[in-house]
Amino acid sequence: MKQRTLVVVSAGLSQPSSTRLLADQLSAAAVTAAAGSGIELTVRVVELRDLAHDIANHLLTGFPPADLKDALDAVAGADALIAVTPIFTASYSGLFKSFFDVLDKDALTDKPVVIAATAGTARHSLALEHALRPMFAYLHAVVVPTAVFAASDDWGADSADGTLAARITRAASELARELDHREPATVADPFALTVDFKDLL
Amino acid sequence: MQFGIFSVSDITTDPTTGVTPTEAERIQNIVTIAKHAEEVGLDVFALGEHHNEPFFSSSPTTTLAYIAAQTSTLQLSTATTLITTNDPVKIAEDFAMLQHLAGGRVDLMMGRGNTGPVYPWFGKDIRAGIPLAIENYALLHQLWREHVVNWQGKFRTPLQSFTSTPRPLDGVPPFVWHGSIRSPEIAEQAAYYGDGFFANHIFWPKEHTQRMVGLYRERFAHYGHGDPDQAIVGLGGQVFMRKNSQDAVKEFRPYFDNAPVYGHGPSLEDFTRETPLTVGSPQQVIDRTLGFRDYVGDYQRQLFLMDHAGLPLKTVLEQLDILGSEVVPVLRKEFAALKPAHVPDAPTHASLLAAKQADEQKEEATA
Numbered sequence: 001m002k003q004r005t006l007v008v009v010s011a012g013l014s015q016p017s018s019t020r021l022l023a024d025q026l027s028a029a030a031v032t033a034a035a036g037s038g039i040e041l042t043v044r045v046v047e048l049r050d051l052a053h054d055i056a057n058h059l060l061t062g063f064p065p066a067d068l069k070d071a072l073d074a075v076a077g078a079d080a081l082i083a084v085t086p087i088f089t090a091s092y093s094g095l096f097k098s099f100f101d102v103l104d105k106d107a108l109t110d111k112p113v114v115i116a117a118t119a120g121t122a123r124h125s126l127a128l129e130h131a132l133r134p135m136f137a138y139l140h141a142v143v144v145p146t147a148v149f150a151a152s153d154d155w156g157a158d159s160a161d162g163t164l165a166a167r168i169t170r171a172a173s174e175l176a177r178e179l180d181h182r183e184p185a186t187v188a189d190p191f192a193l194t195v196d197f198k199d200l201l
Numbered sequence: 202m203q204f205g206i207f208s209v210s211d212i213t214t215d216p217t218t219g220v221t222p223t224e225a226e227r228i229q230n231i232v233t234i235a236k237h238a239e240e241v242g243l244d245v246f247a248l249g250e251h252h253n254e255p256f257f258s259s260s261p262t263t264t265l266a267y268i269a270a271q272t273s274t275l276q277l278s279t280a281t282t283l284i285t286t287n288d289p290v291k292i293a294e295d296f297a298m299l300q301h302l303a304g305g306r307v308d309l310m311m312g313r314g315n316t317g318p319v320y321p322w323f324g325k326d327i328r329a330g331i332p333l334a335i336e337n338y339a340l341l342h343q344l345w346r347e348h349v350v351n352w353q354g355k356f357r358t359p360l361q362s363f364t365s366t367p368r369p370l371d372g373v374p375p376f377v378w379h380g381s382i383r384s385p386e387i388a389e390q391a392a393y394y395g396d397g398f399f400a401n402h403i404f405w406p407k408e409h410t411q412r413m414v415g416l417y418r419e420r421f422a423h424y425g426h427g428d429p430d431q432a433i434v435g436l437g438g439q440v441f442m443r444k445n446s447q448d449a450v451k452e453f454r455p456y457f458d459n460a461p462v463y464g465h466g467p468s469l470e471d472f473t474r475e476t477p478l479t480v481g482s483p484q485q486v487i488d489r490t491l492g493f494r495d496y497v498g499d500y501q502r503q504l505f506l507m508d509h510a511g512l513p514l515k516t517v518l519e520q521l522d523i524l525g526s527e528v529v530p531v532l533r534k535e536f537a538a539l540k541p542a543h544v545p546d547a548p549t550h551a552s553l554l555a556a557k558q559a560d561e562q563k564e565e566a567t568a
Contacts, residue, residue, distance in 0.1 A: 066475070191412040191413065
């Protein structure tokens with residue numbers, strides 16, 4: 001089995017949170033799908049609620065406190081990412097956006113990503129396509145074609161066999177395919193010198 | 202080892218009184234602060250350069266010349282001189298002039314500046330910050346070492362048969378430090394020329410400083426200037442002291458909470474843990490400062506930021522009194538006892554002149 005890492009970023013605010021629930025279902029499906037391709041996924045979940053103050057402080061001071069740095073490093077070093085946000089006011093939540101604002105702009109380049117969101121009604125579902133997908137495209141991430149949206153209705157009693165489960169499985173399979181044909185992620189050292197000084201002169 | 206203070210020249214409202222000093226007051230205060238630095242036994246005063254409000258220091262050599270006239274031992278420096286937006290010809294002229302007037306008590310620190318709008322006011326682009334710093338410094342370096350310069354580059358008009366006047370005092374260019382928070386190219390630049398490297402070391406985690414100084418030392422040796430531990434390193438630092446540490450925390454907290462740069466963000470406790478800021482007793486400042494050596498090695502210059510965030514003049518002068526009487530004498534003794542003999546002191550005009558004369562005698566002897 002190949003060893004790969006998956007980081008799941010969840011921006012849910014309530015506890016328990018439907019955003020986290022969706023994140024966990026996507027994560028479990030990704031582990032299963034990856035195993036089918038001979039990949040053993042190690043999963044780390046980053047709850048942005050726990051980092052909310054750190055994120056605000058990073059915006060103000062320009063550097064991450066230790067816990068946030070650890071989370072940002074985990075995302076940058078991950079082989080794949082699942083990013084899940086509640087939809088607030090027709091878009092991703094401010095906390096979700098702020099986390100990606102303080103992430104190094106090159107950290108997601110060529111990284112396979114599943115985007116997912118939760119909201120009260122299905123009317124918000126296209127926020128995934130008009131807000132999340134362009135943001136990750138800007139960051140040069142490889143966003144899989146299936147974006148997963150869960151409204152309150154989707155958490156009904158028969159949801160495990162319903163369309164939400166089918167979308168989760170499909171997105172997870174797409175992520176596993178992207179993982180399968182990639183080398184492990186590498187992280188550039190920001191302090192490494194990449195040019196010869198004589199070439200700069 | 203040299204100890205001193207550096208000022209970013211901010212004009213900030215005192216959050217405890219609501220009083221904002223006028224430009225006139227703040228400019229007179231900085232002269233008082235610099236003179237007091239010499240009175241309490243410090244070695245260096247370094248002044249920033251800015252071209253936007255709320256800063257007053259657009260013309261450091263004017264200010265430093267005025268201070269030079271009223272001091273006798275104080276080494277005058279900058280923190281930093283903008284190598285990106287200034288014309289290197291004017292830097293060469295201004296600092297050579299200052300060097301003559303100050304009897305050689307001058308060095309300077311190169312920096313890029315980080316405020317986007319300032320660059321276009323001087324016809325430059327912040328996205329070219331590194332190439333500007335590289336090309337402009339190469340010219341400045343040449344202007345101080347070659348009498349007649351023919352030069353062509355990308356960023357300024359060419360020079361034909363140009364001589365920068367006055368020539369550096371005794372033919373010895375002012376020593377140059379290169380300051381940077383996290384640009385490896387600048388550490389490389391300092392190493393390439395065998396110049397000093399100054400890590401800002403305030404407002405940022407120590408890991409930045411550790412990595413940058415490590416890179417600079419390694420490359421200093423690579424370019425044949427000596428062993429890594431013979432490279433010339435300076436550090437910033439920020440402290441606030443009272444006899445009892447609780448009093449220091451209580452008095453400094455409103456200034457911290459409302460300060461430019463980090464105010465309204467992390468708590469004082471978080472920030473003192475995450476950055477080199479020390480707020481406490483003189484002994485705490487001594488212990489923390491001695492600890493800097495653990496991650497940068499033996500170094501040559503320690504500058505403290507003392508006069509920002511709206512601290513009133515009286516408080517700043519008291520801080521200098523504590524620094525000069527209780528902190529620096531102990532640090533001098535402790536650092537000196539730890540430093541091996543092959544690690545040099547920070548270059549001064551006298552040491553650079555002596556080295557030059559020794560080189561010349563060696564050449565004569567072999568000729």
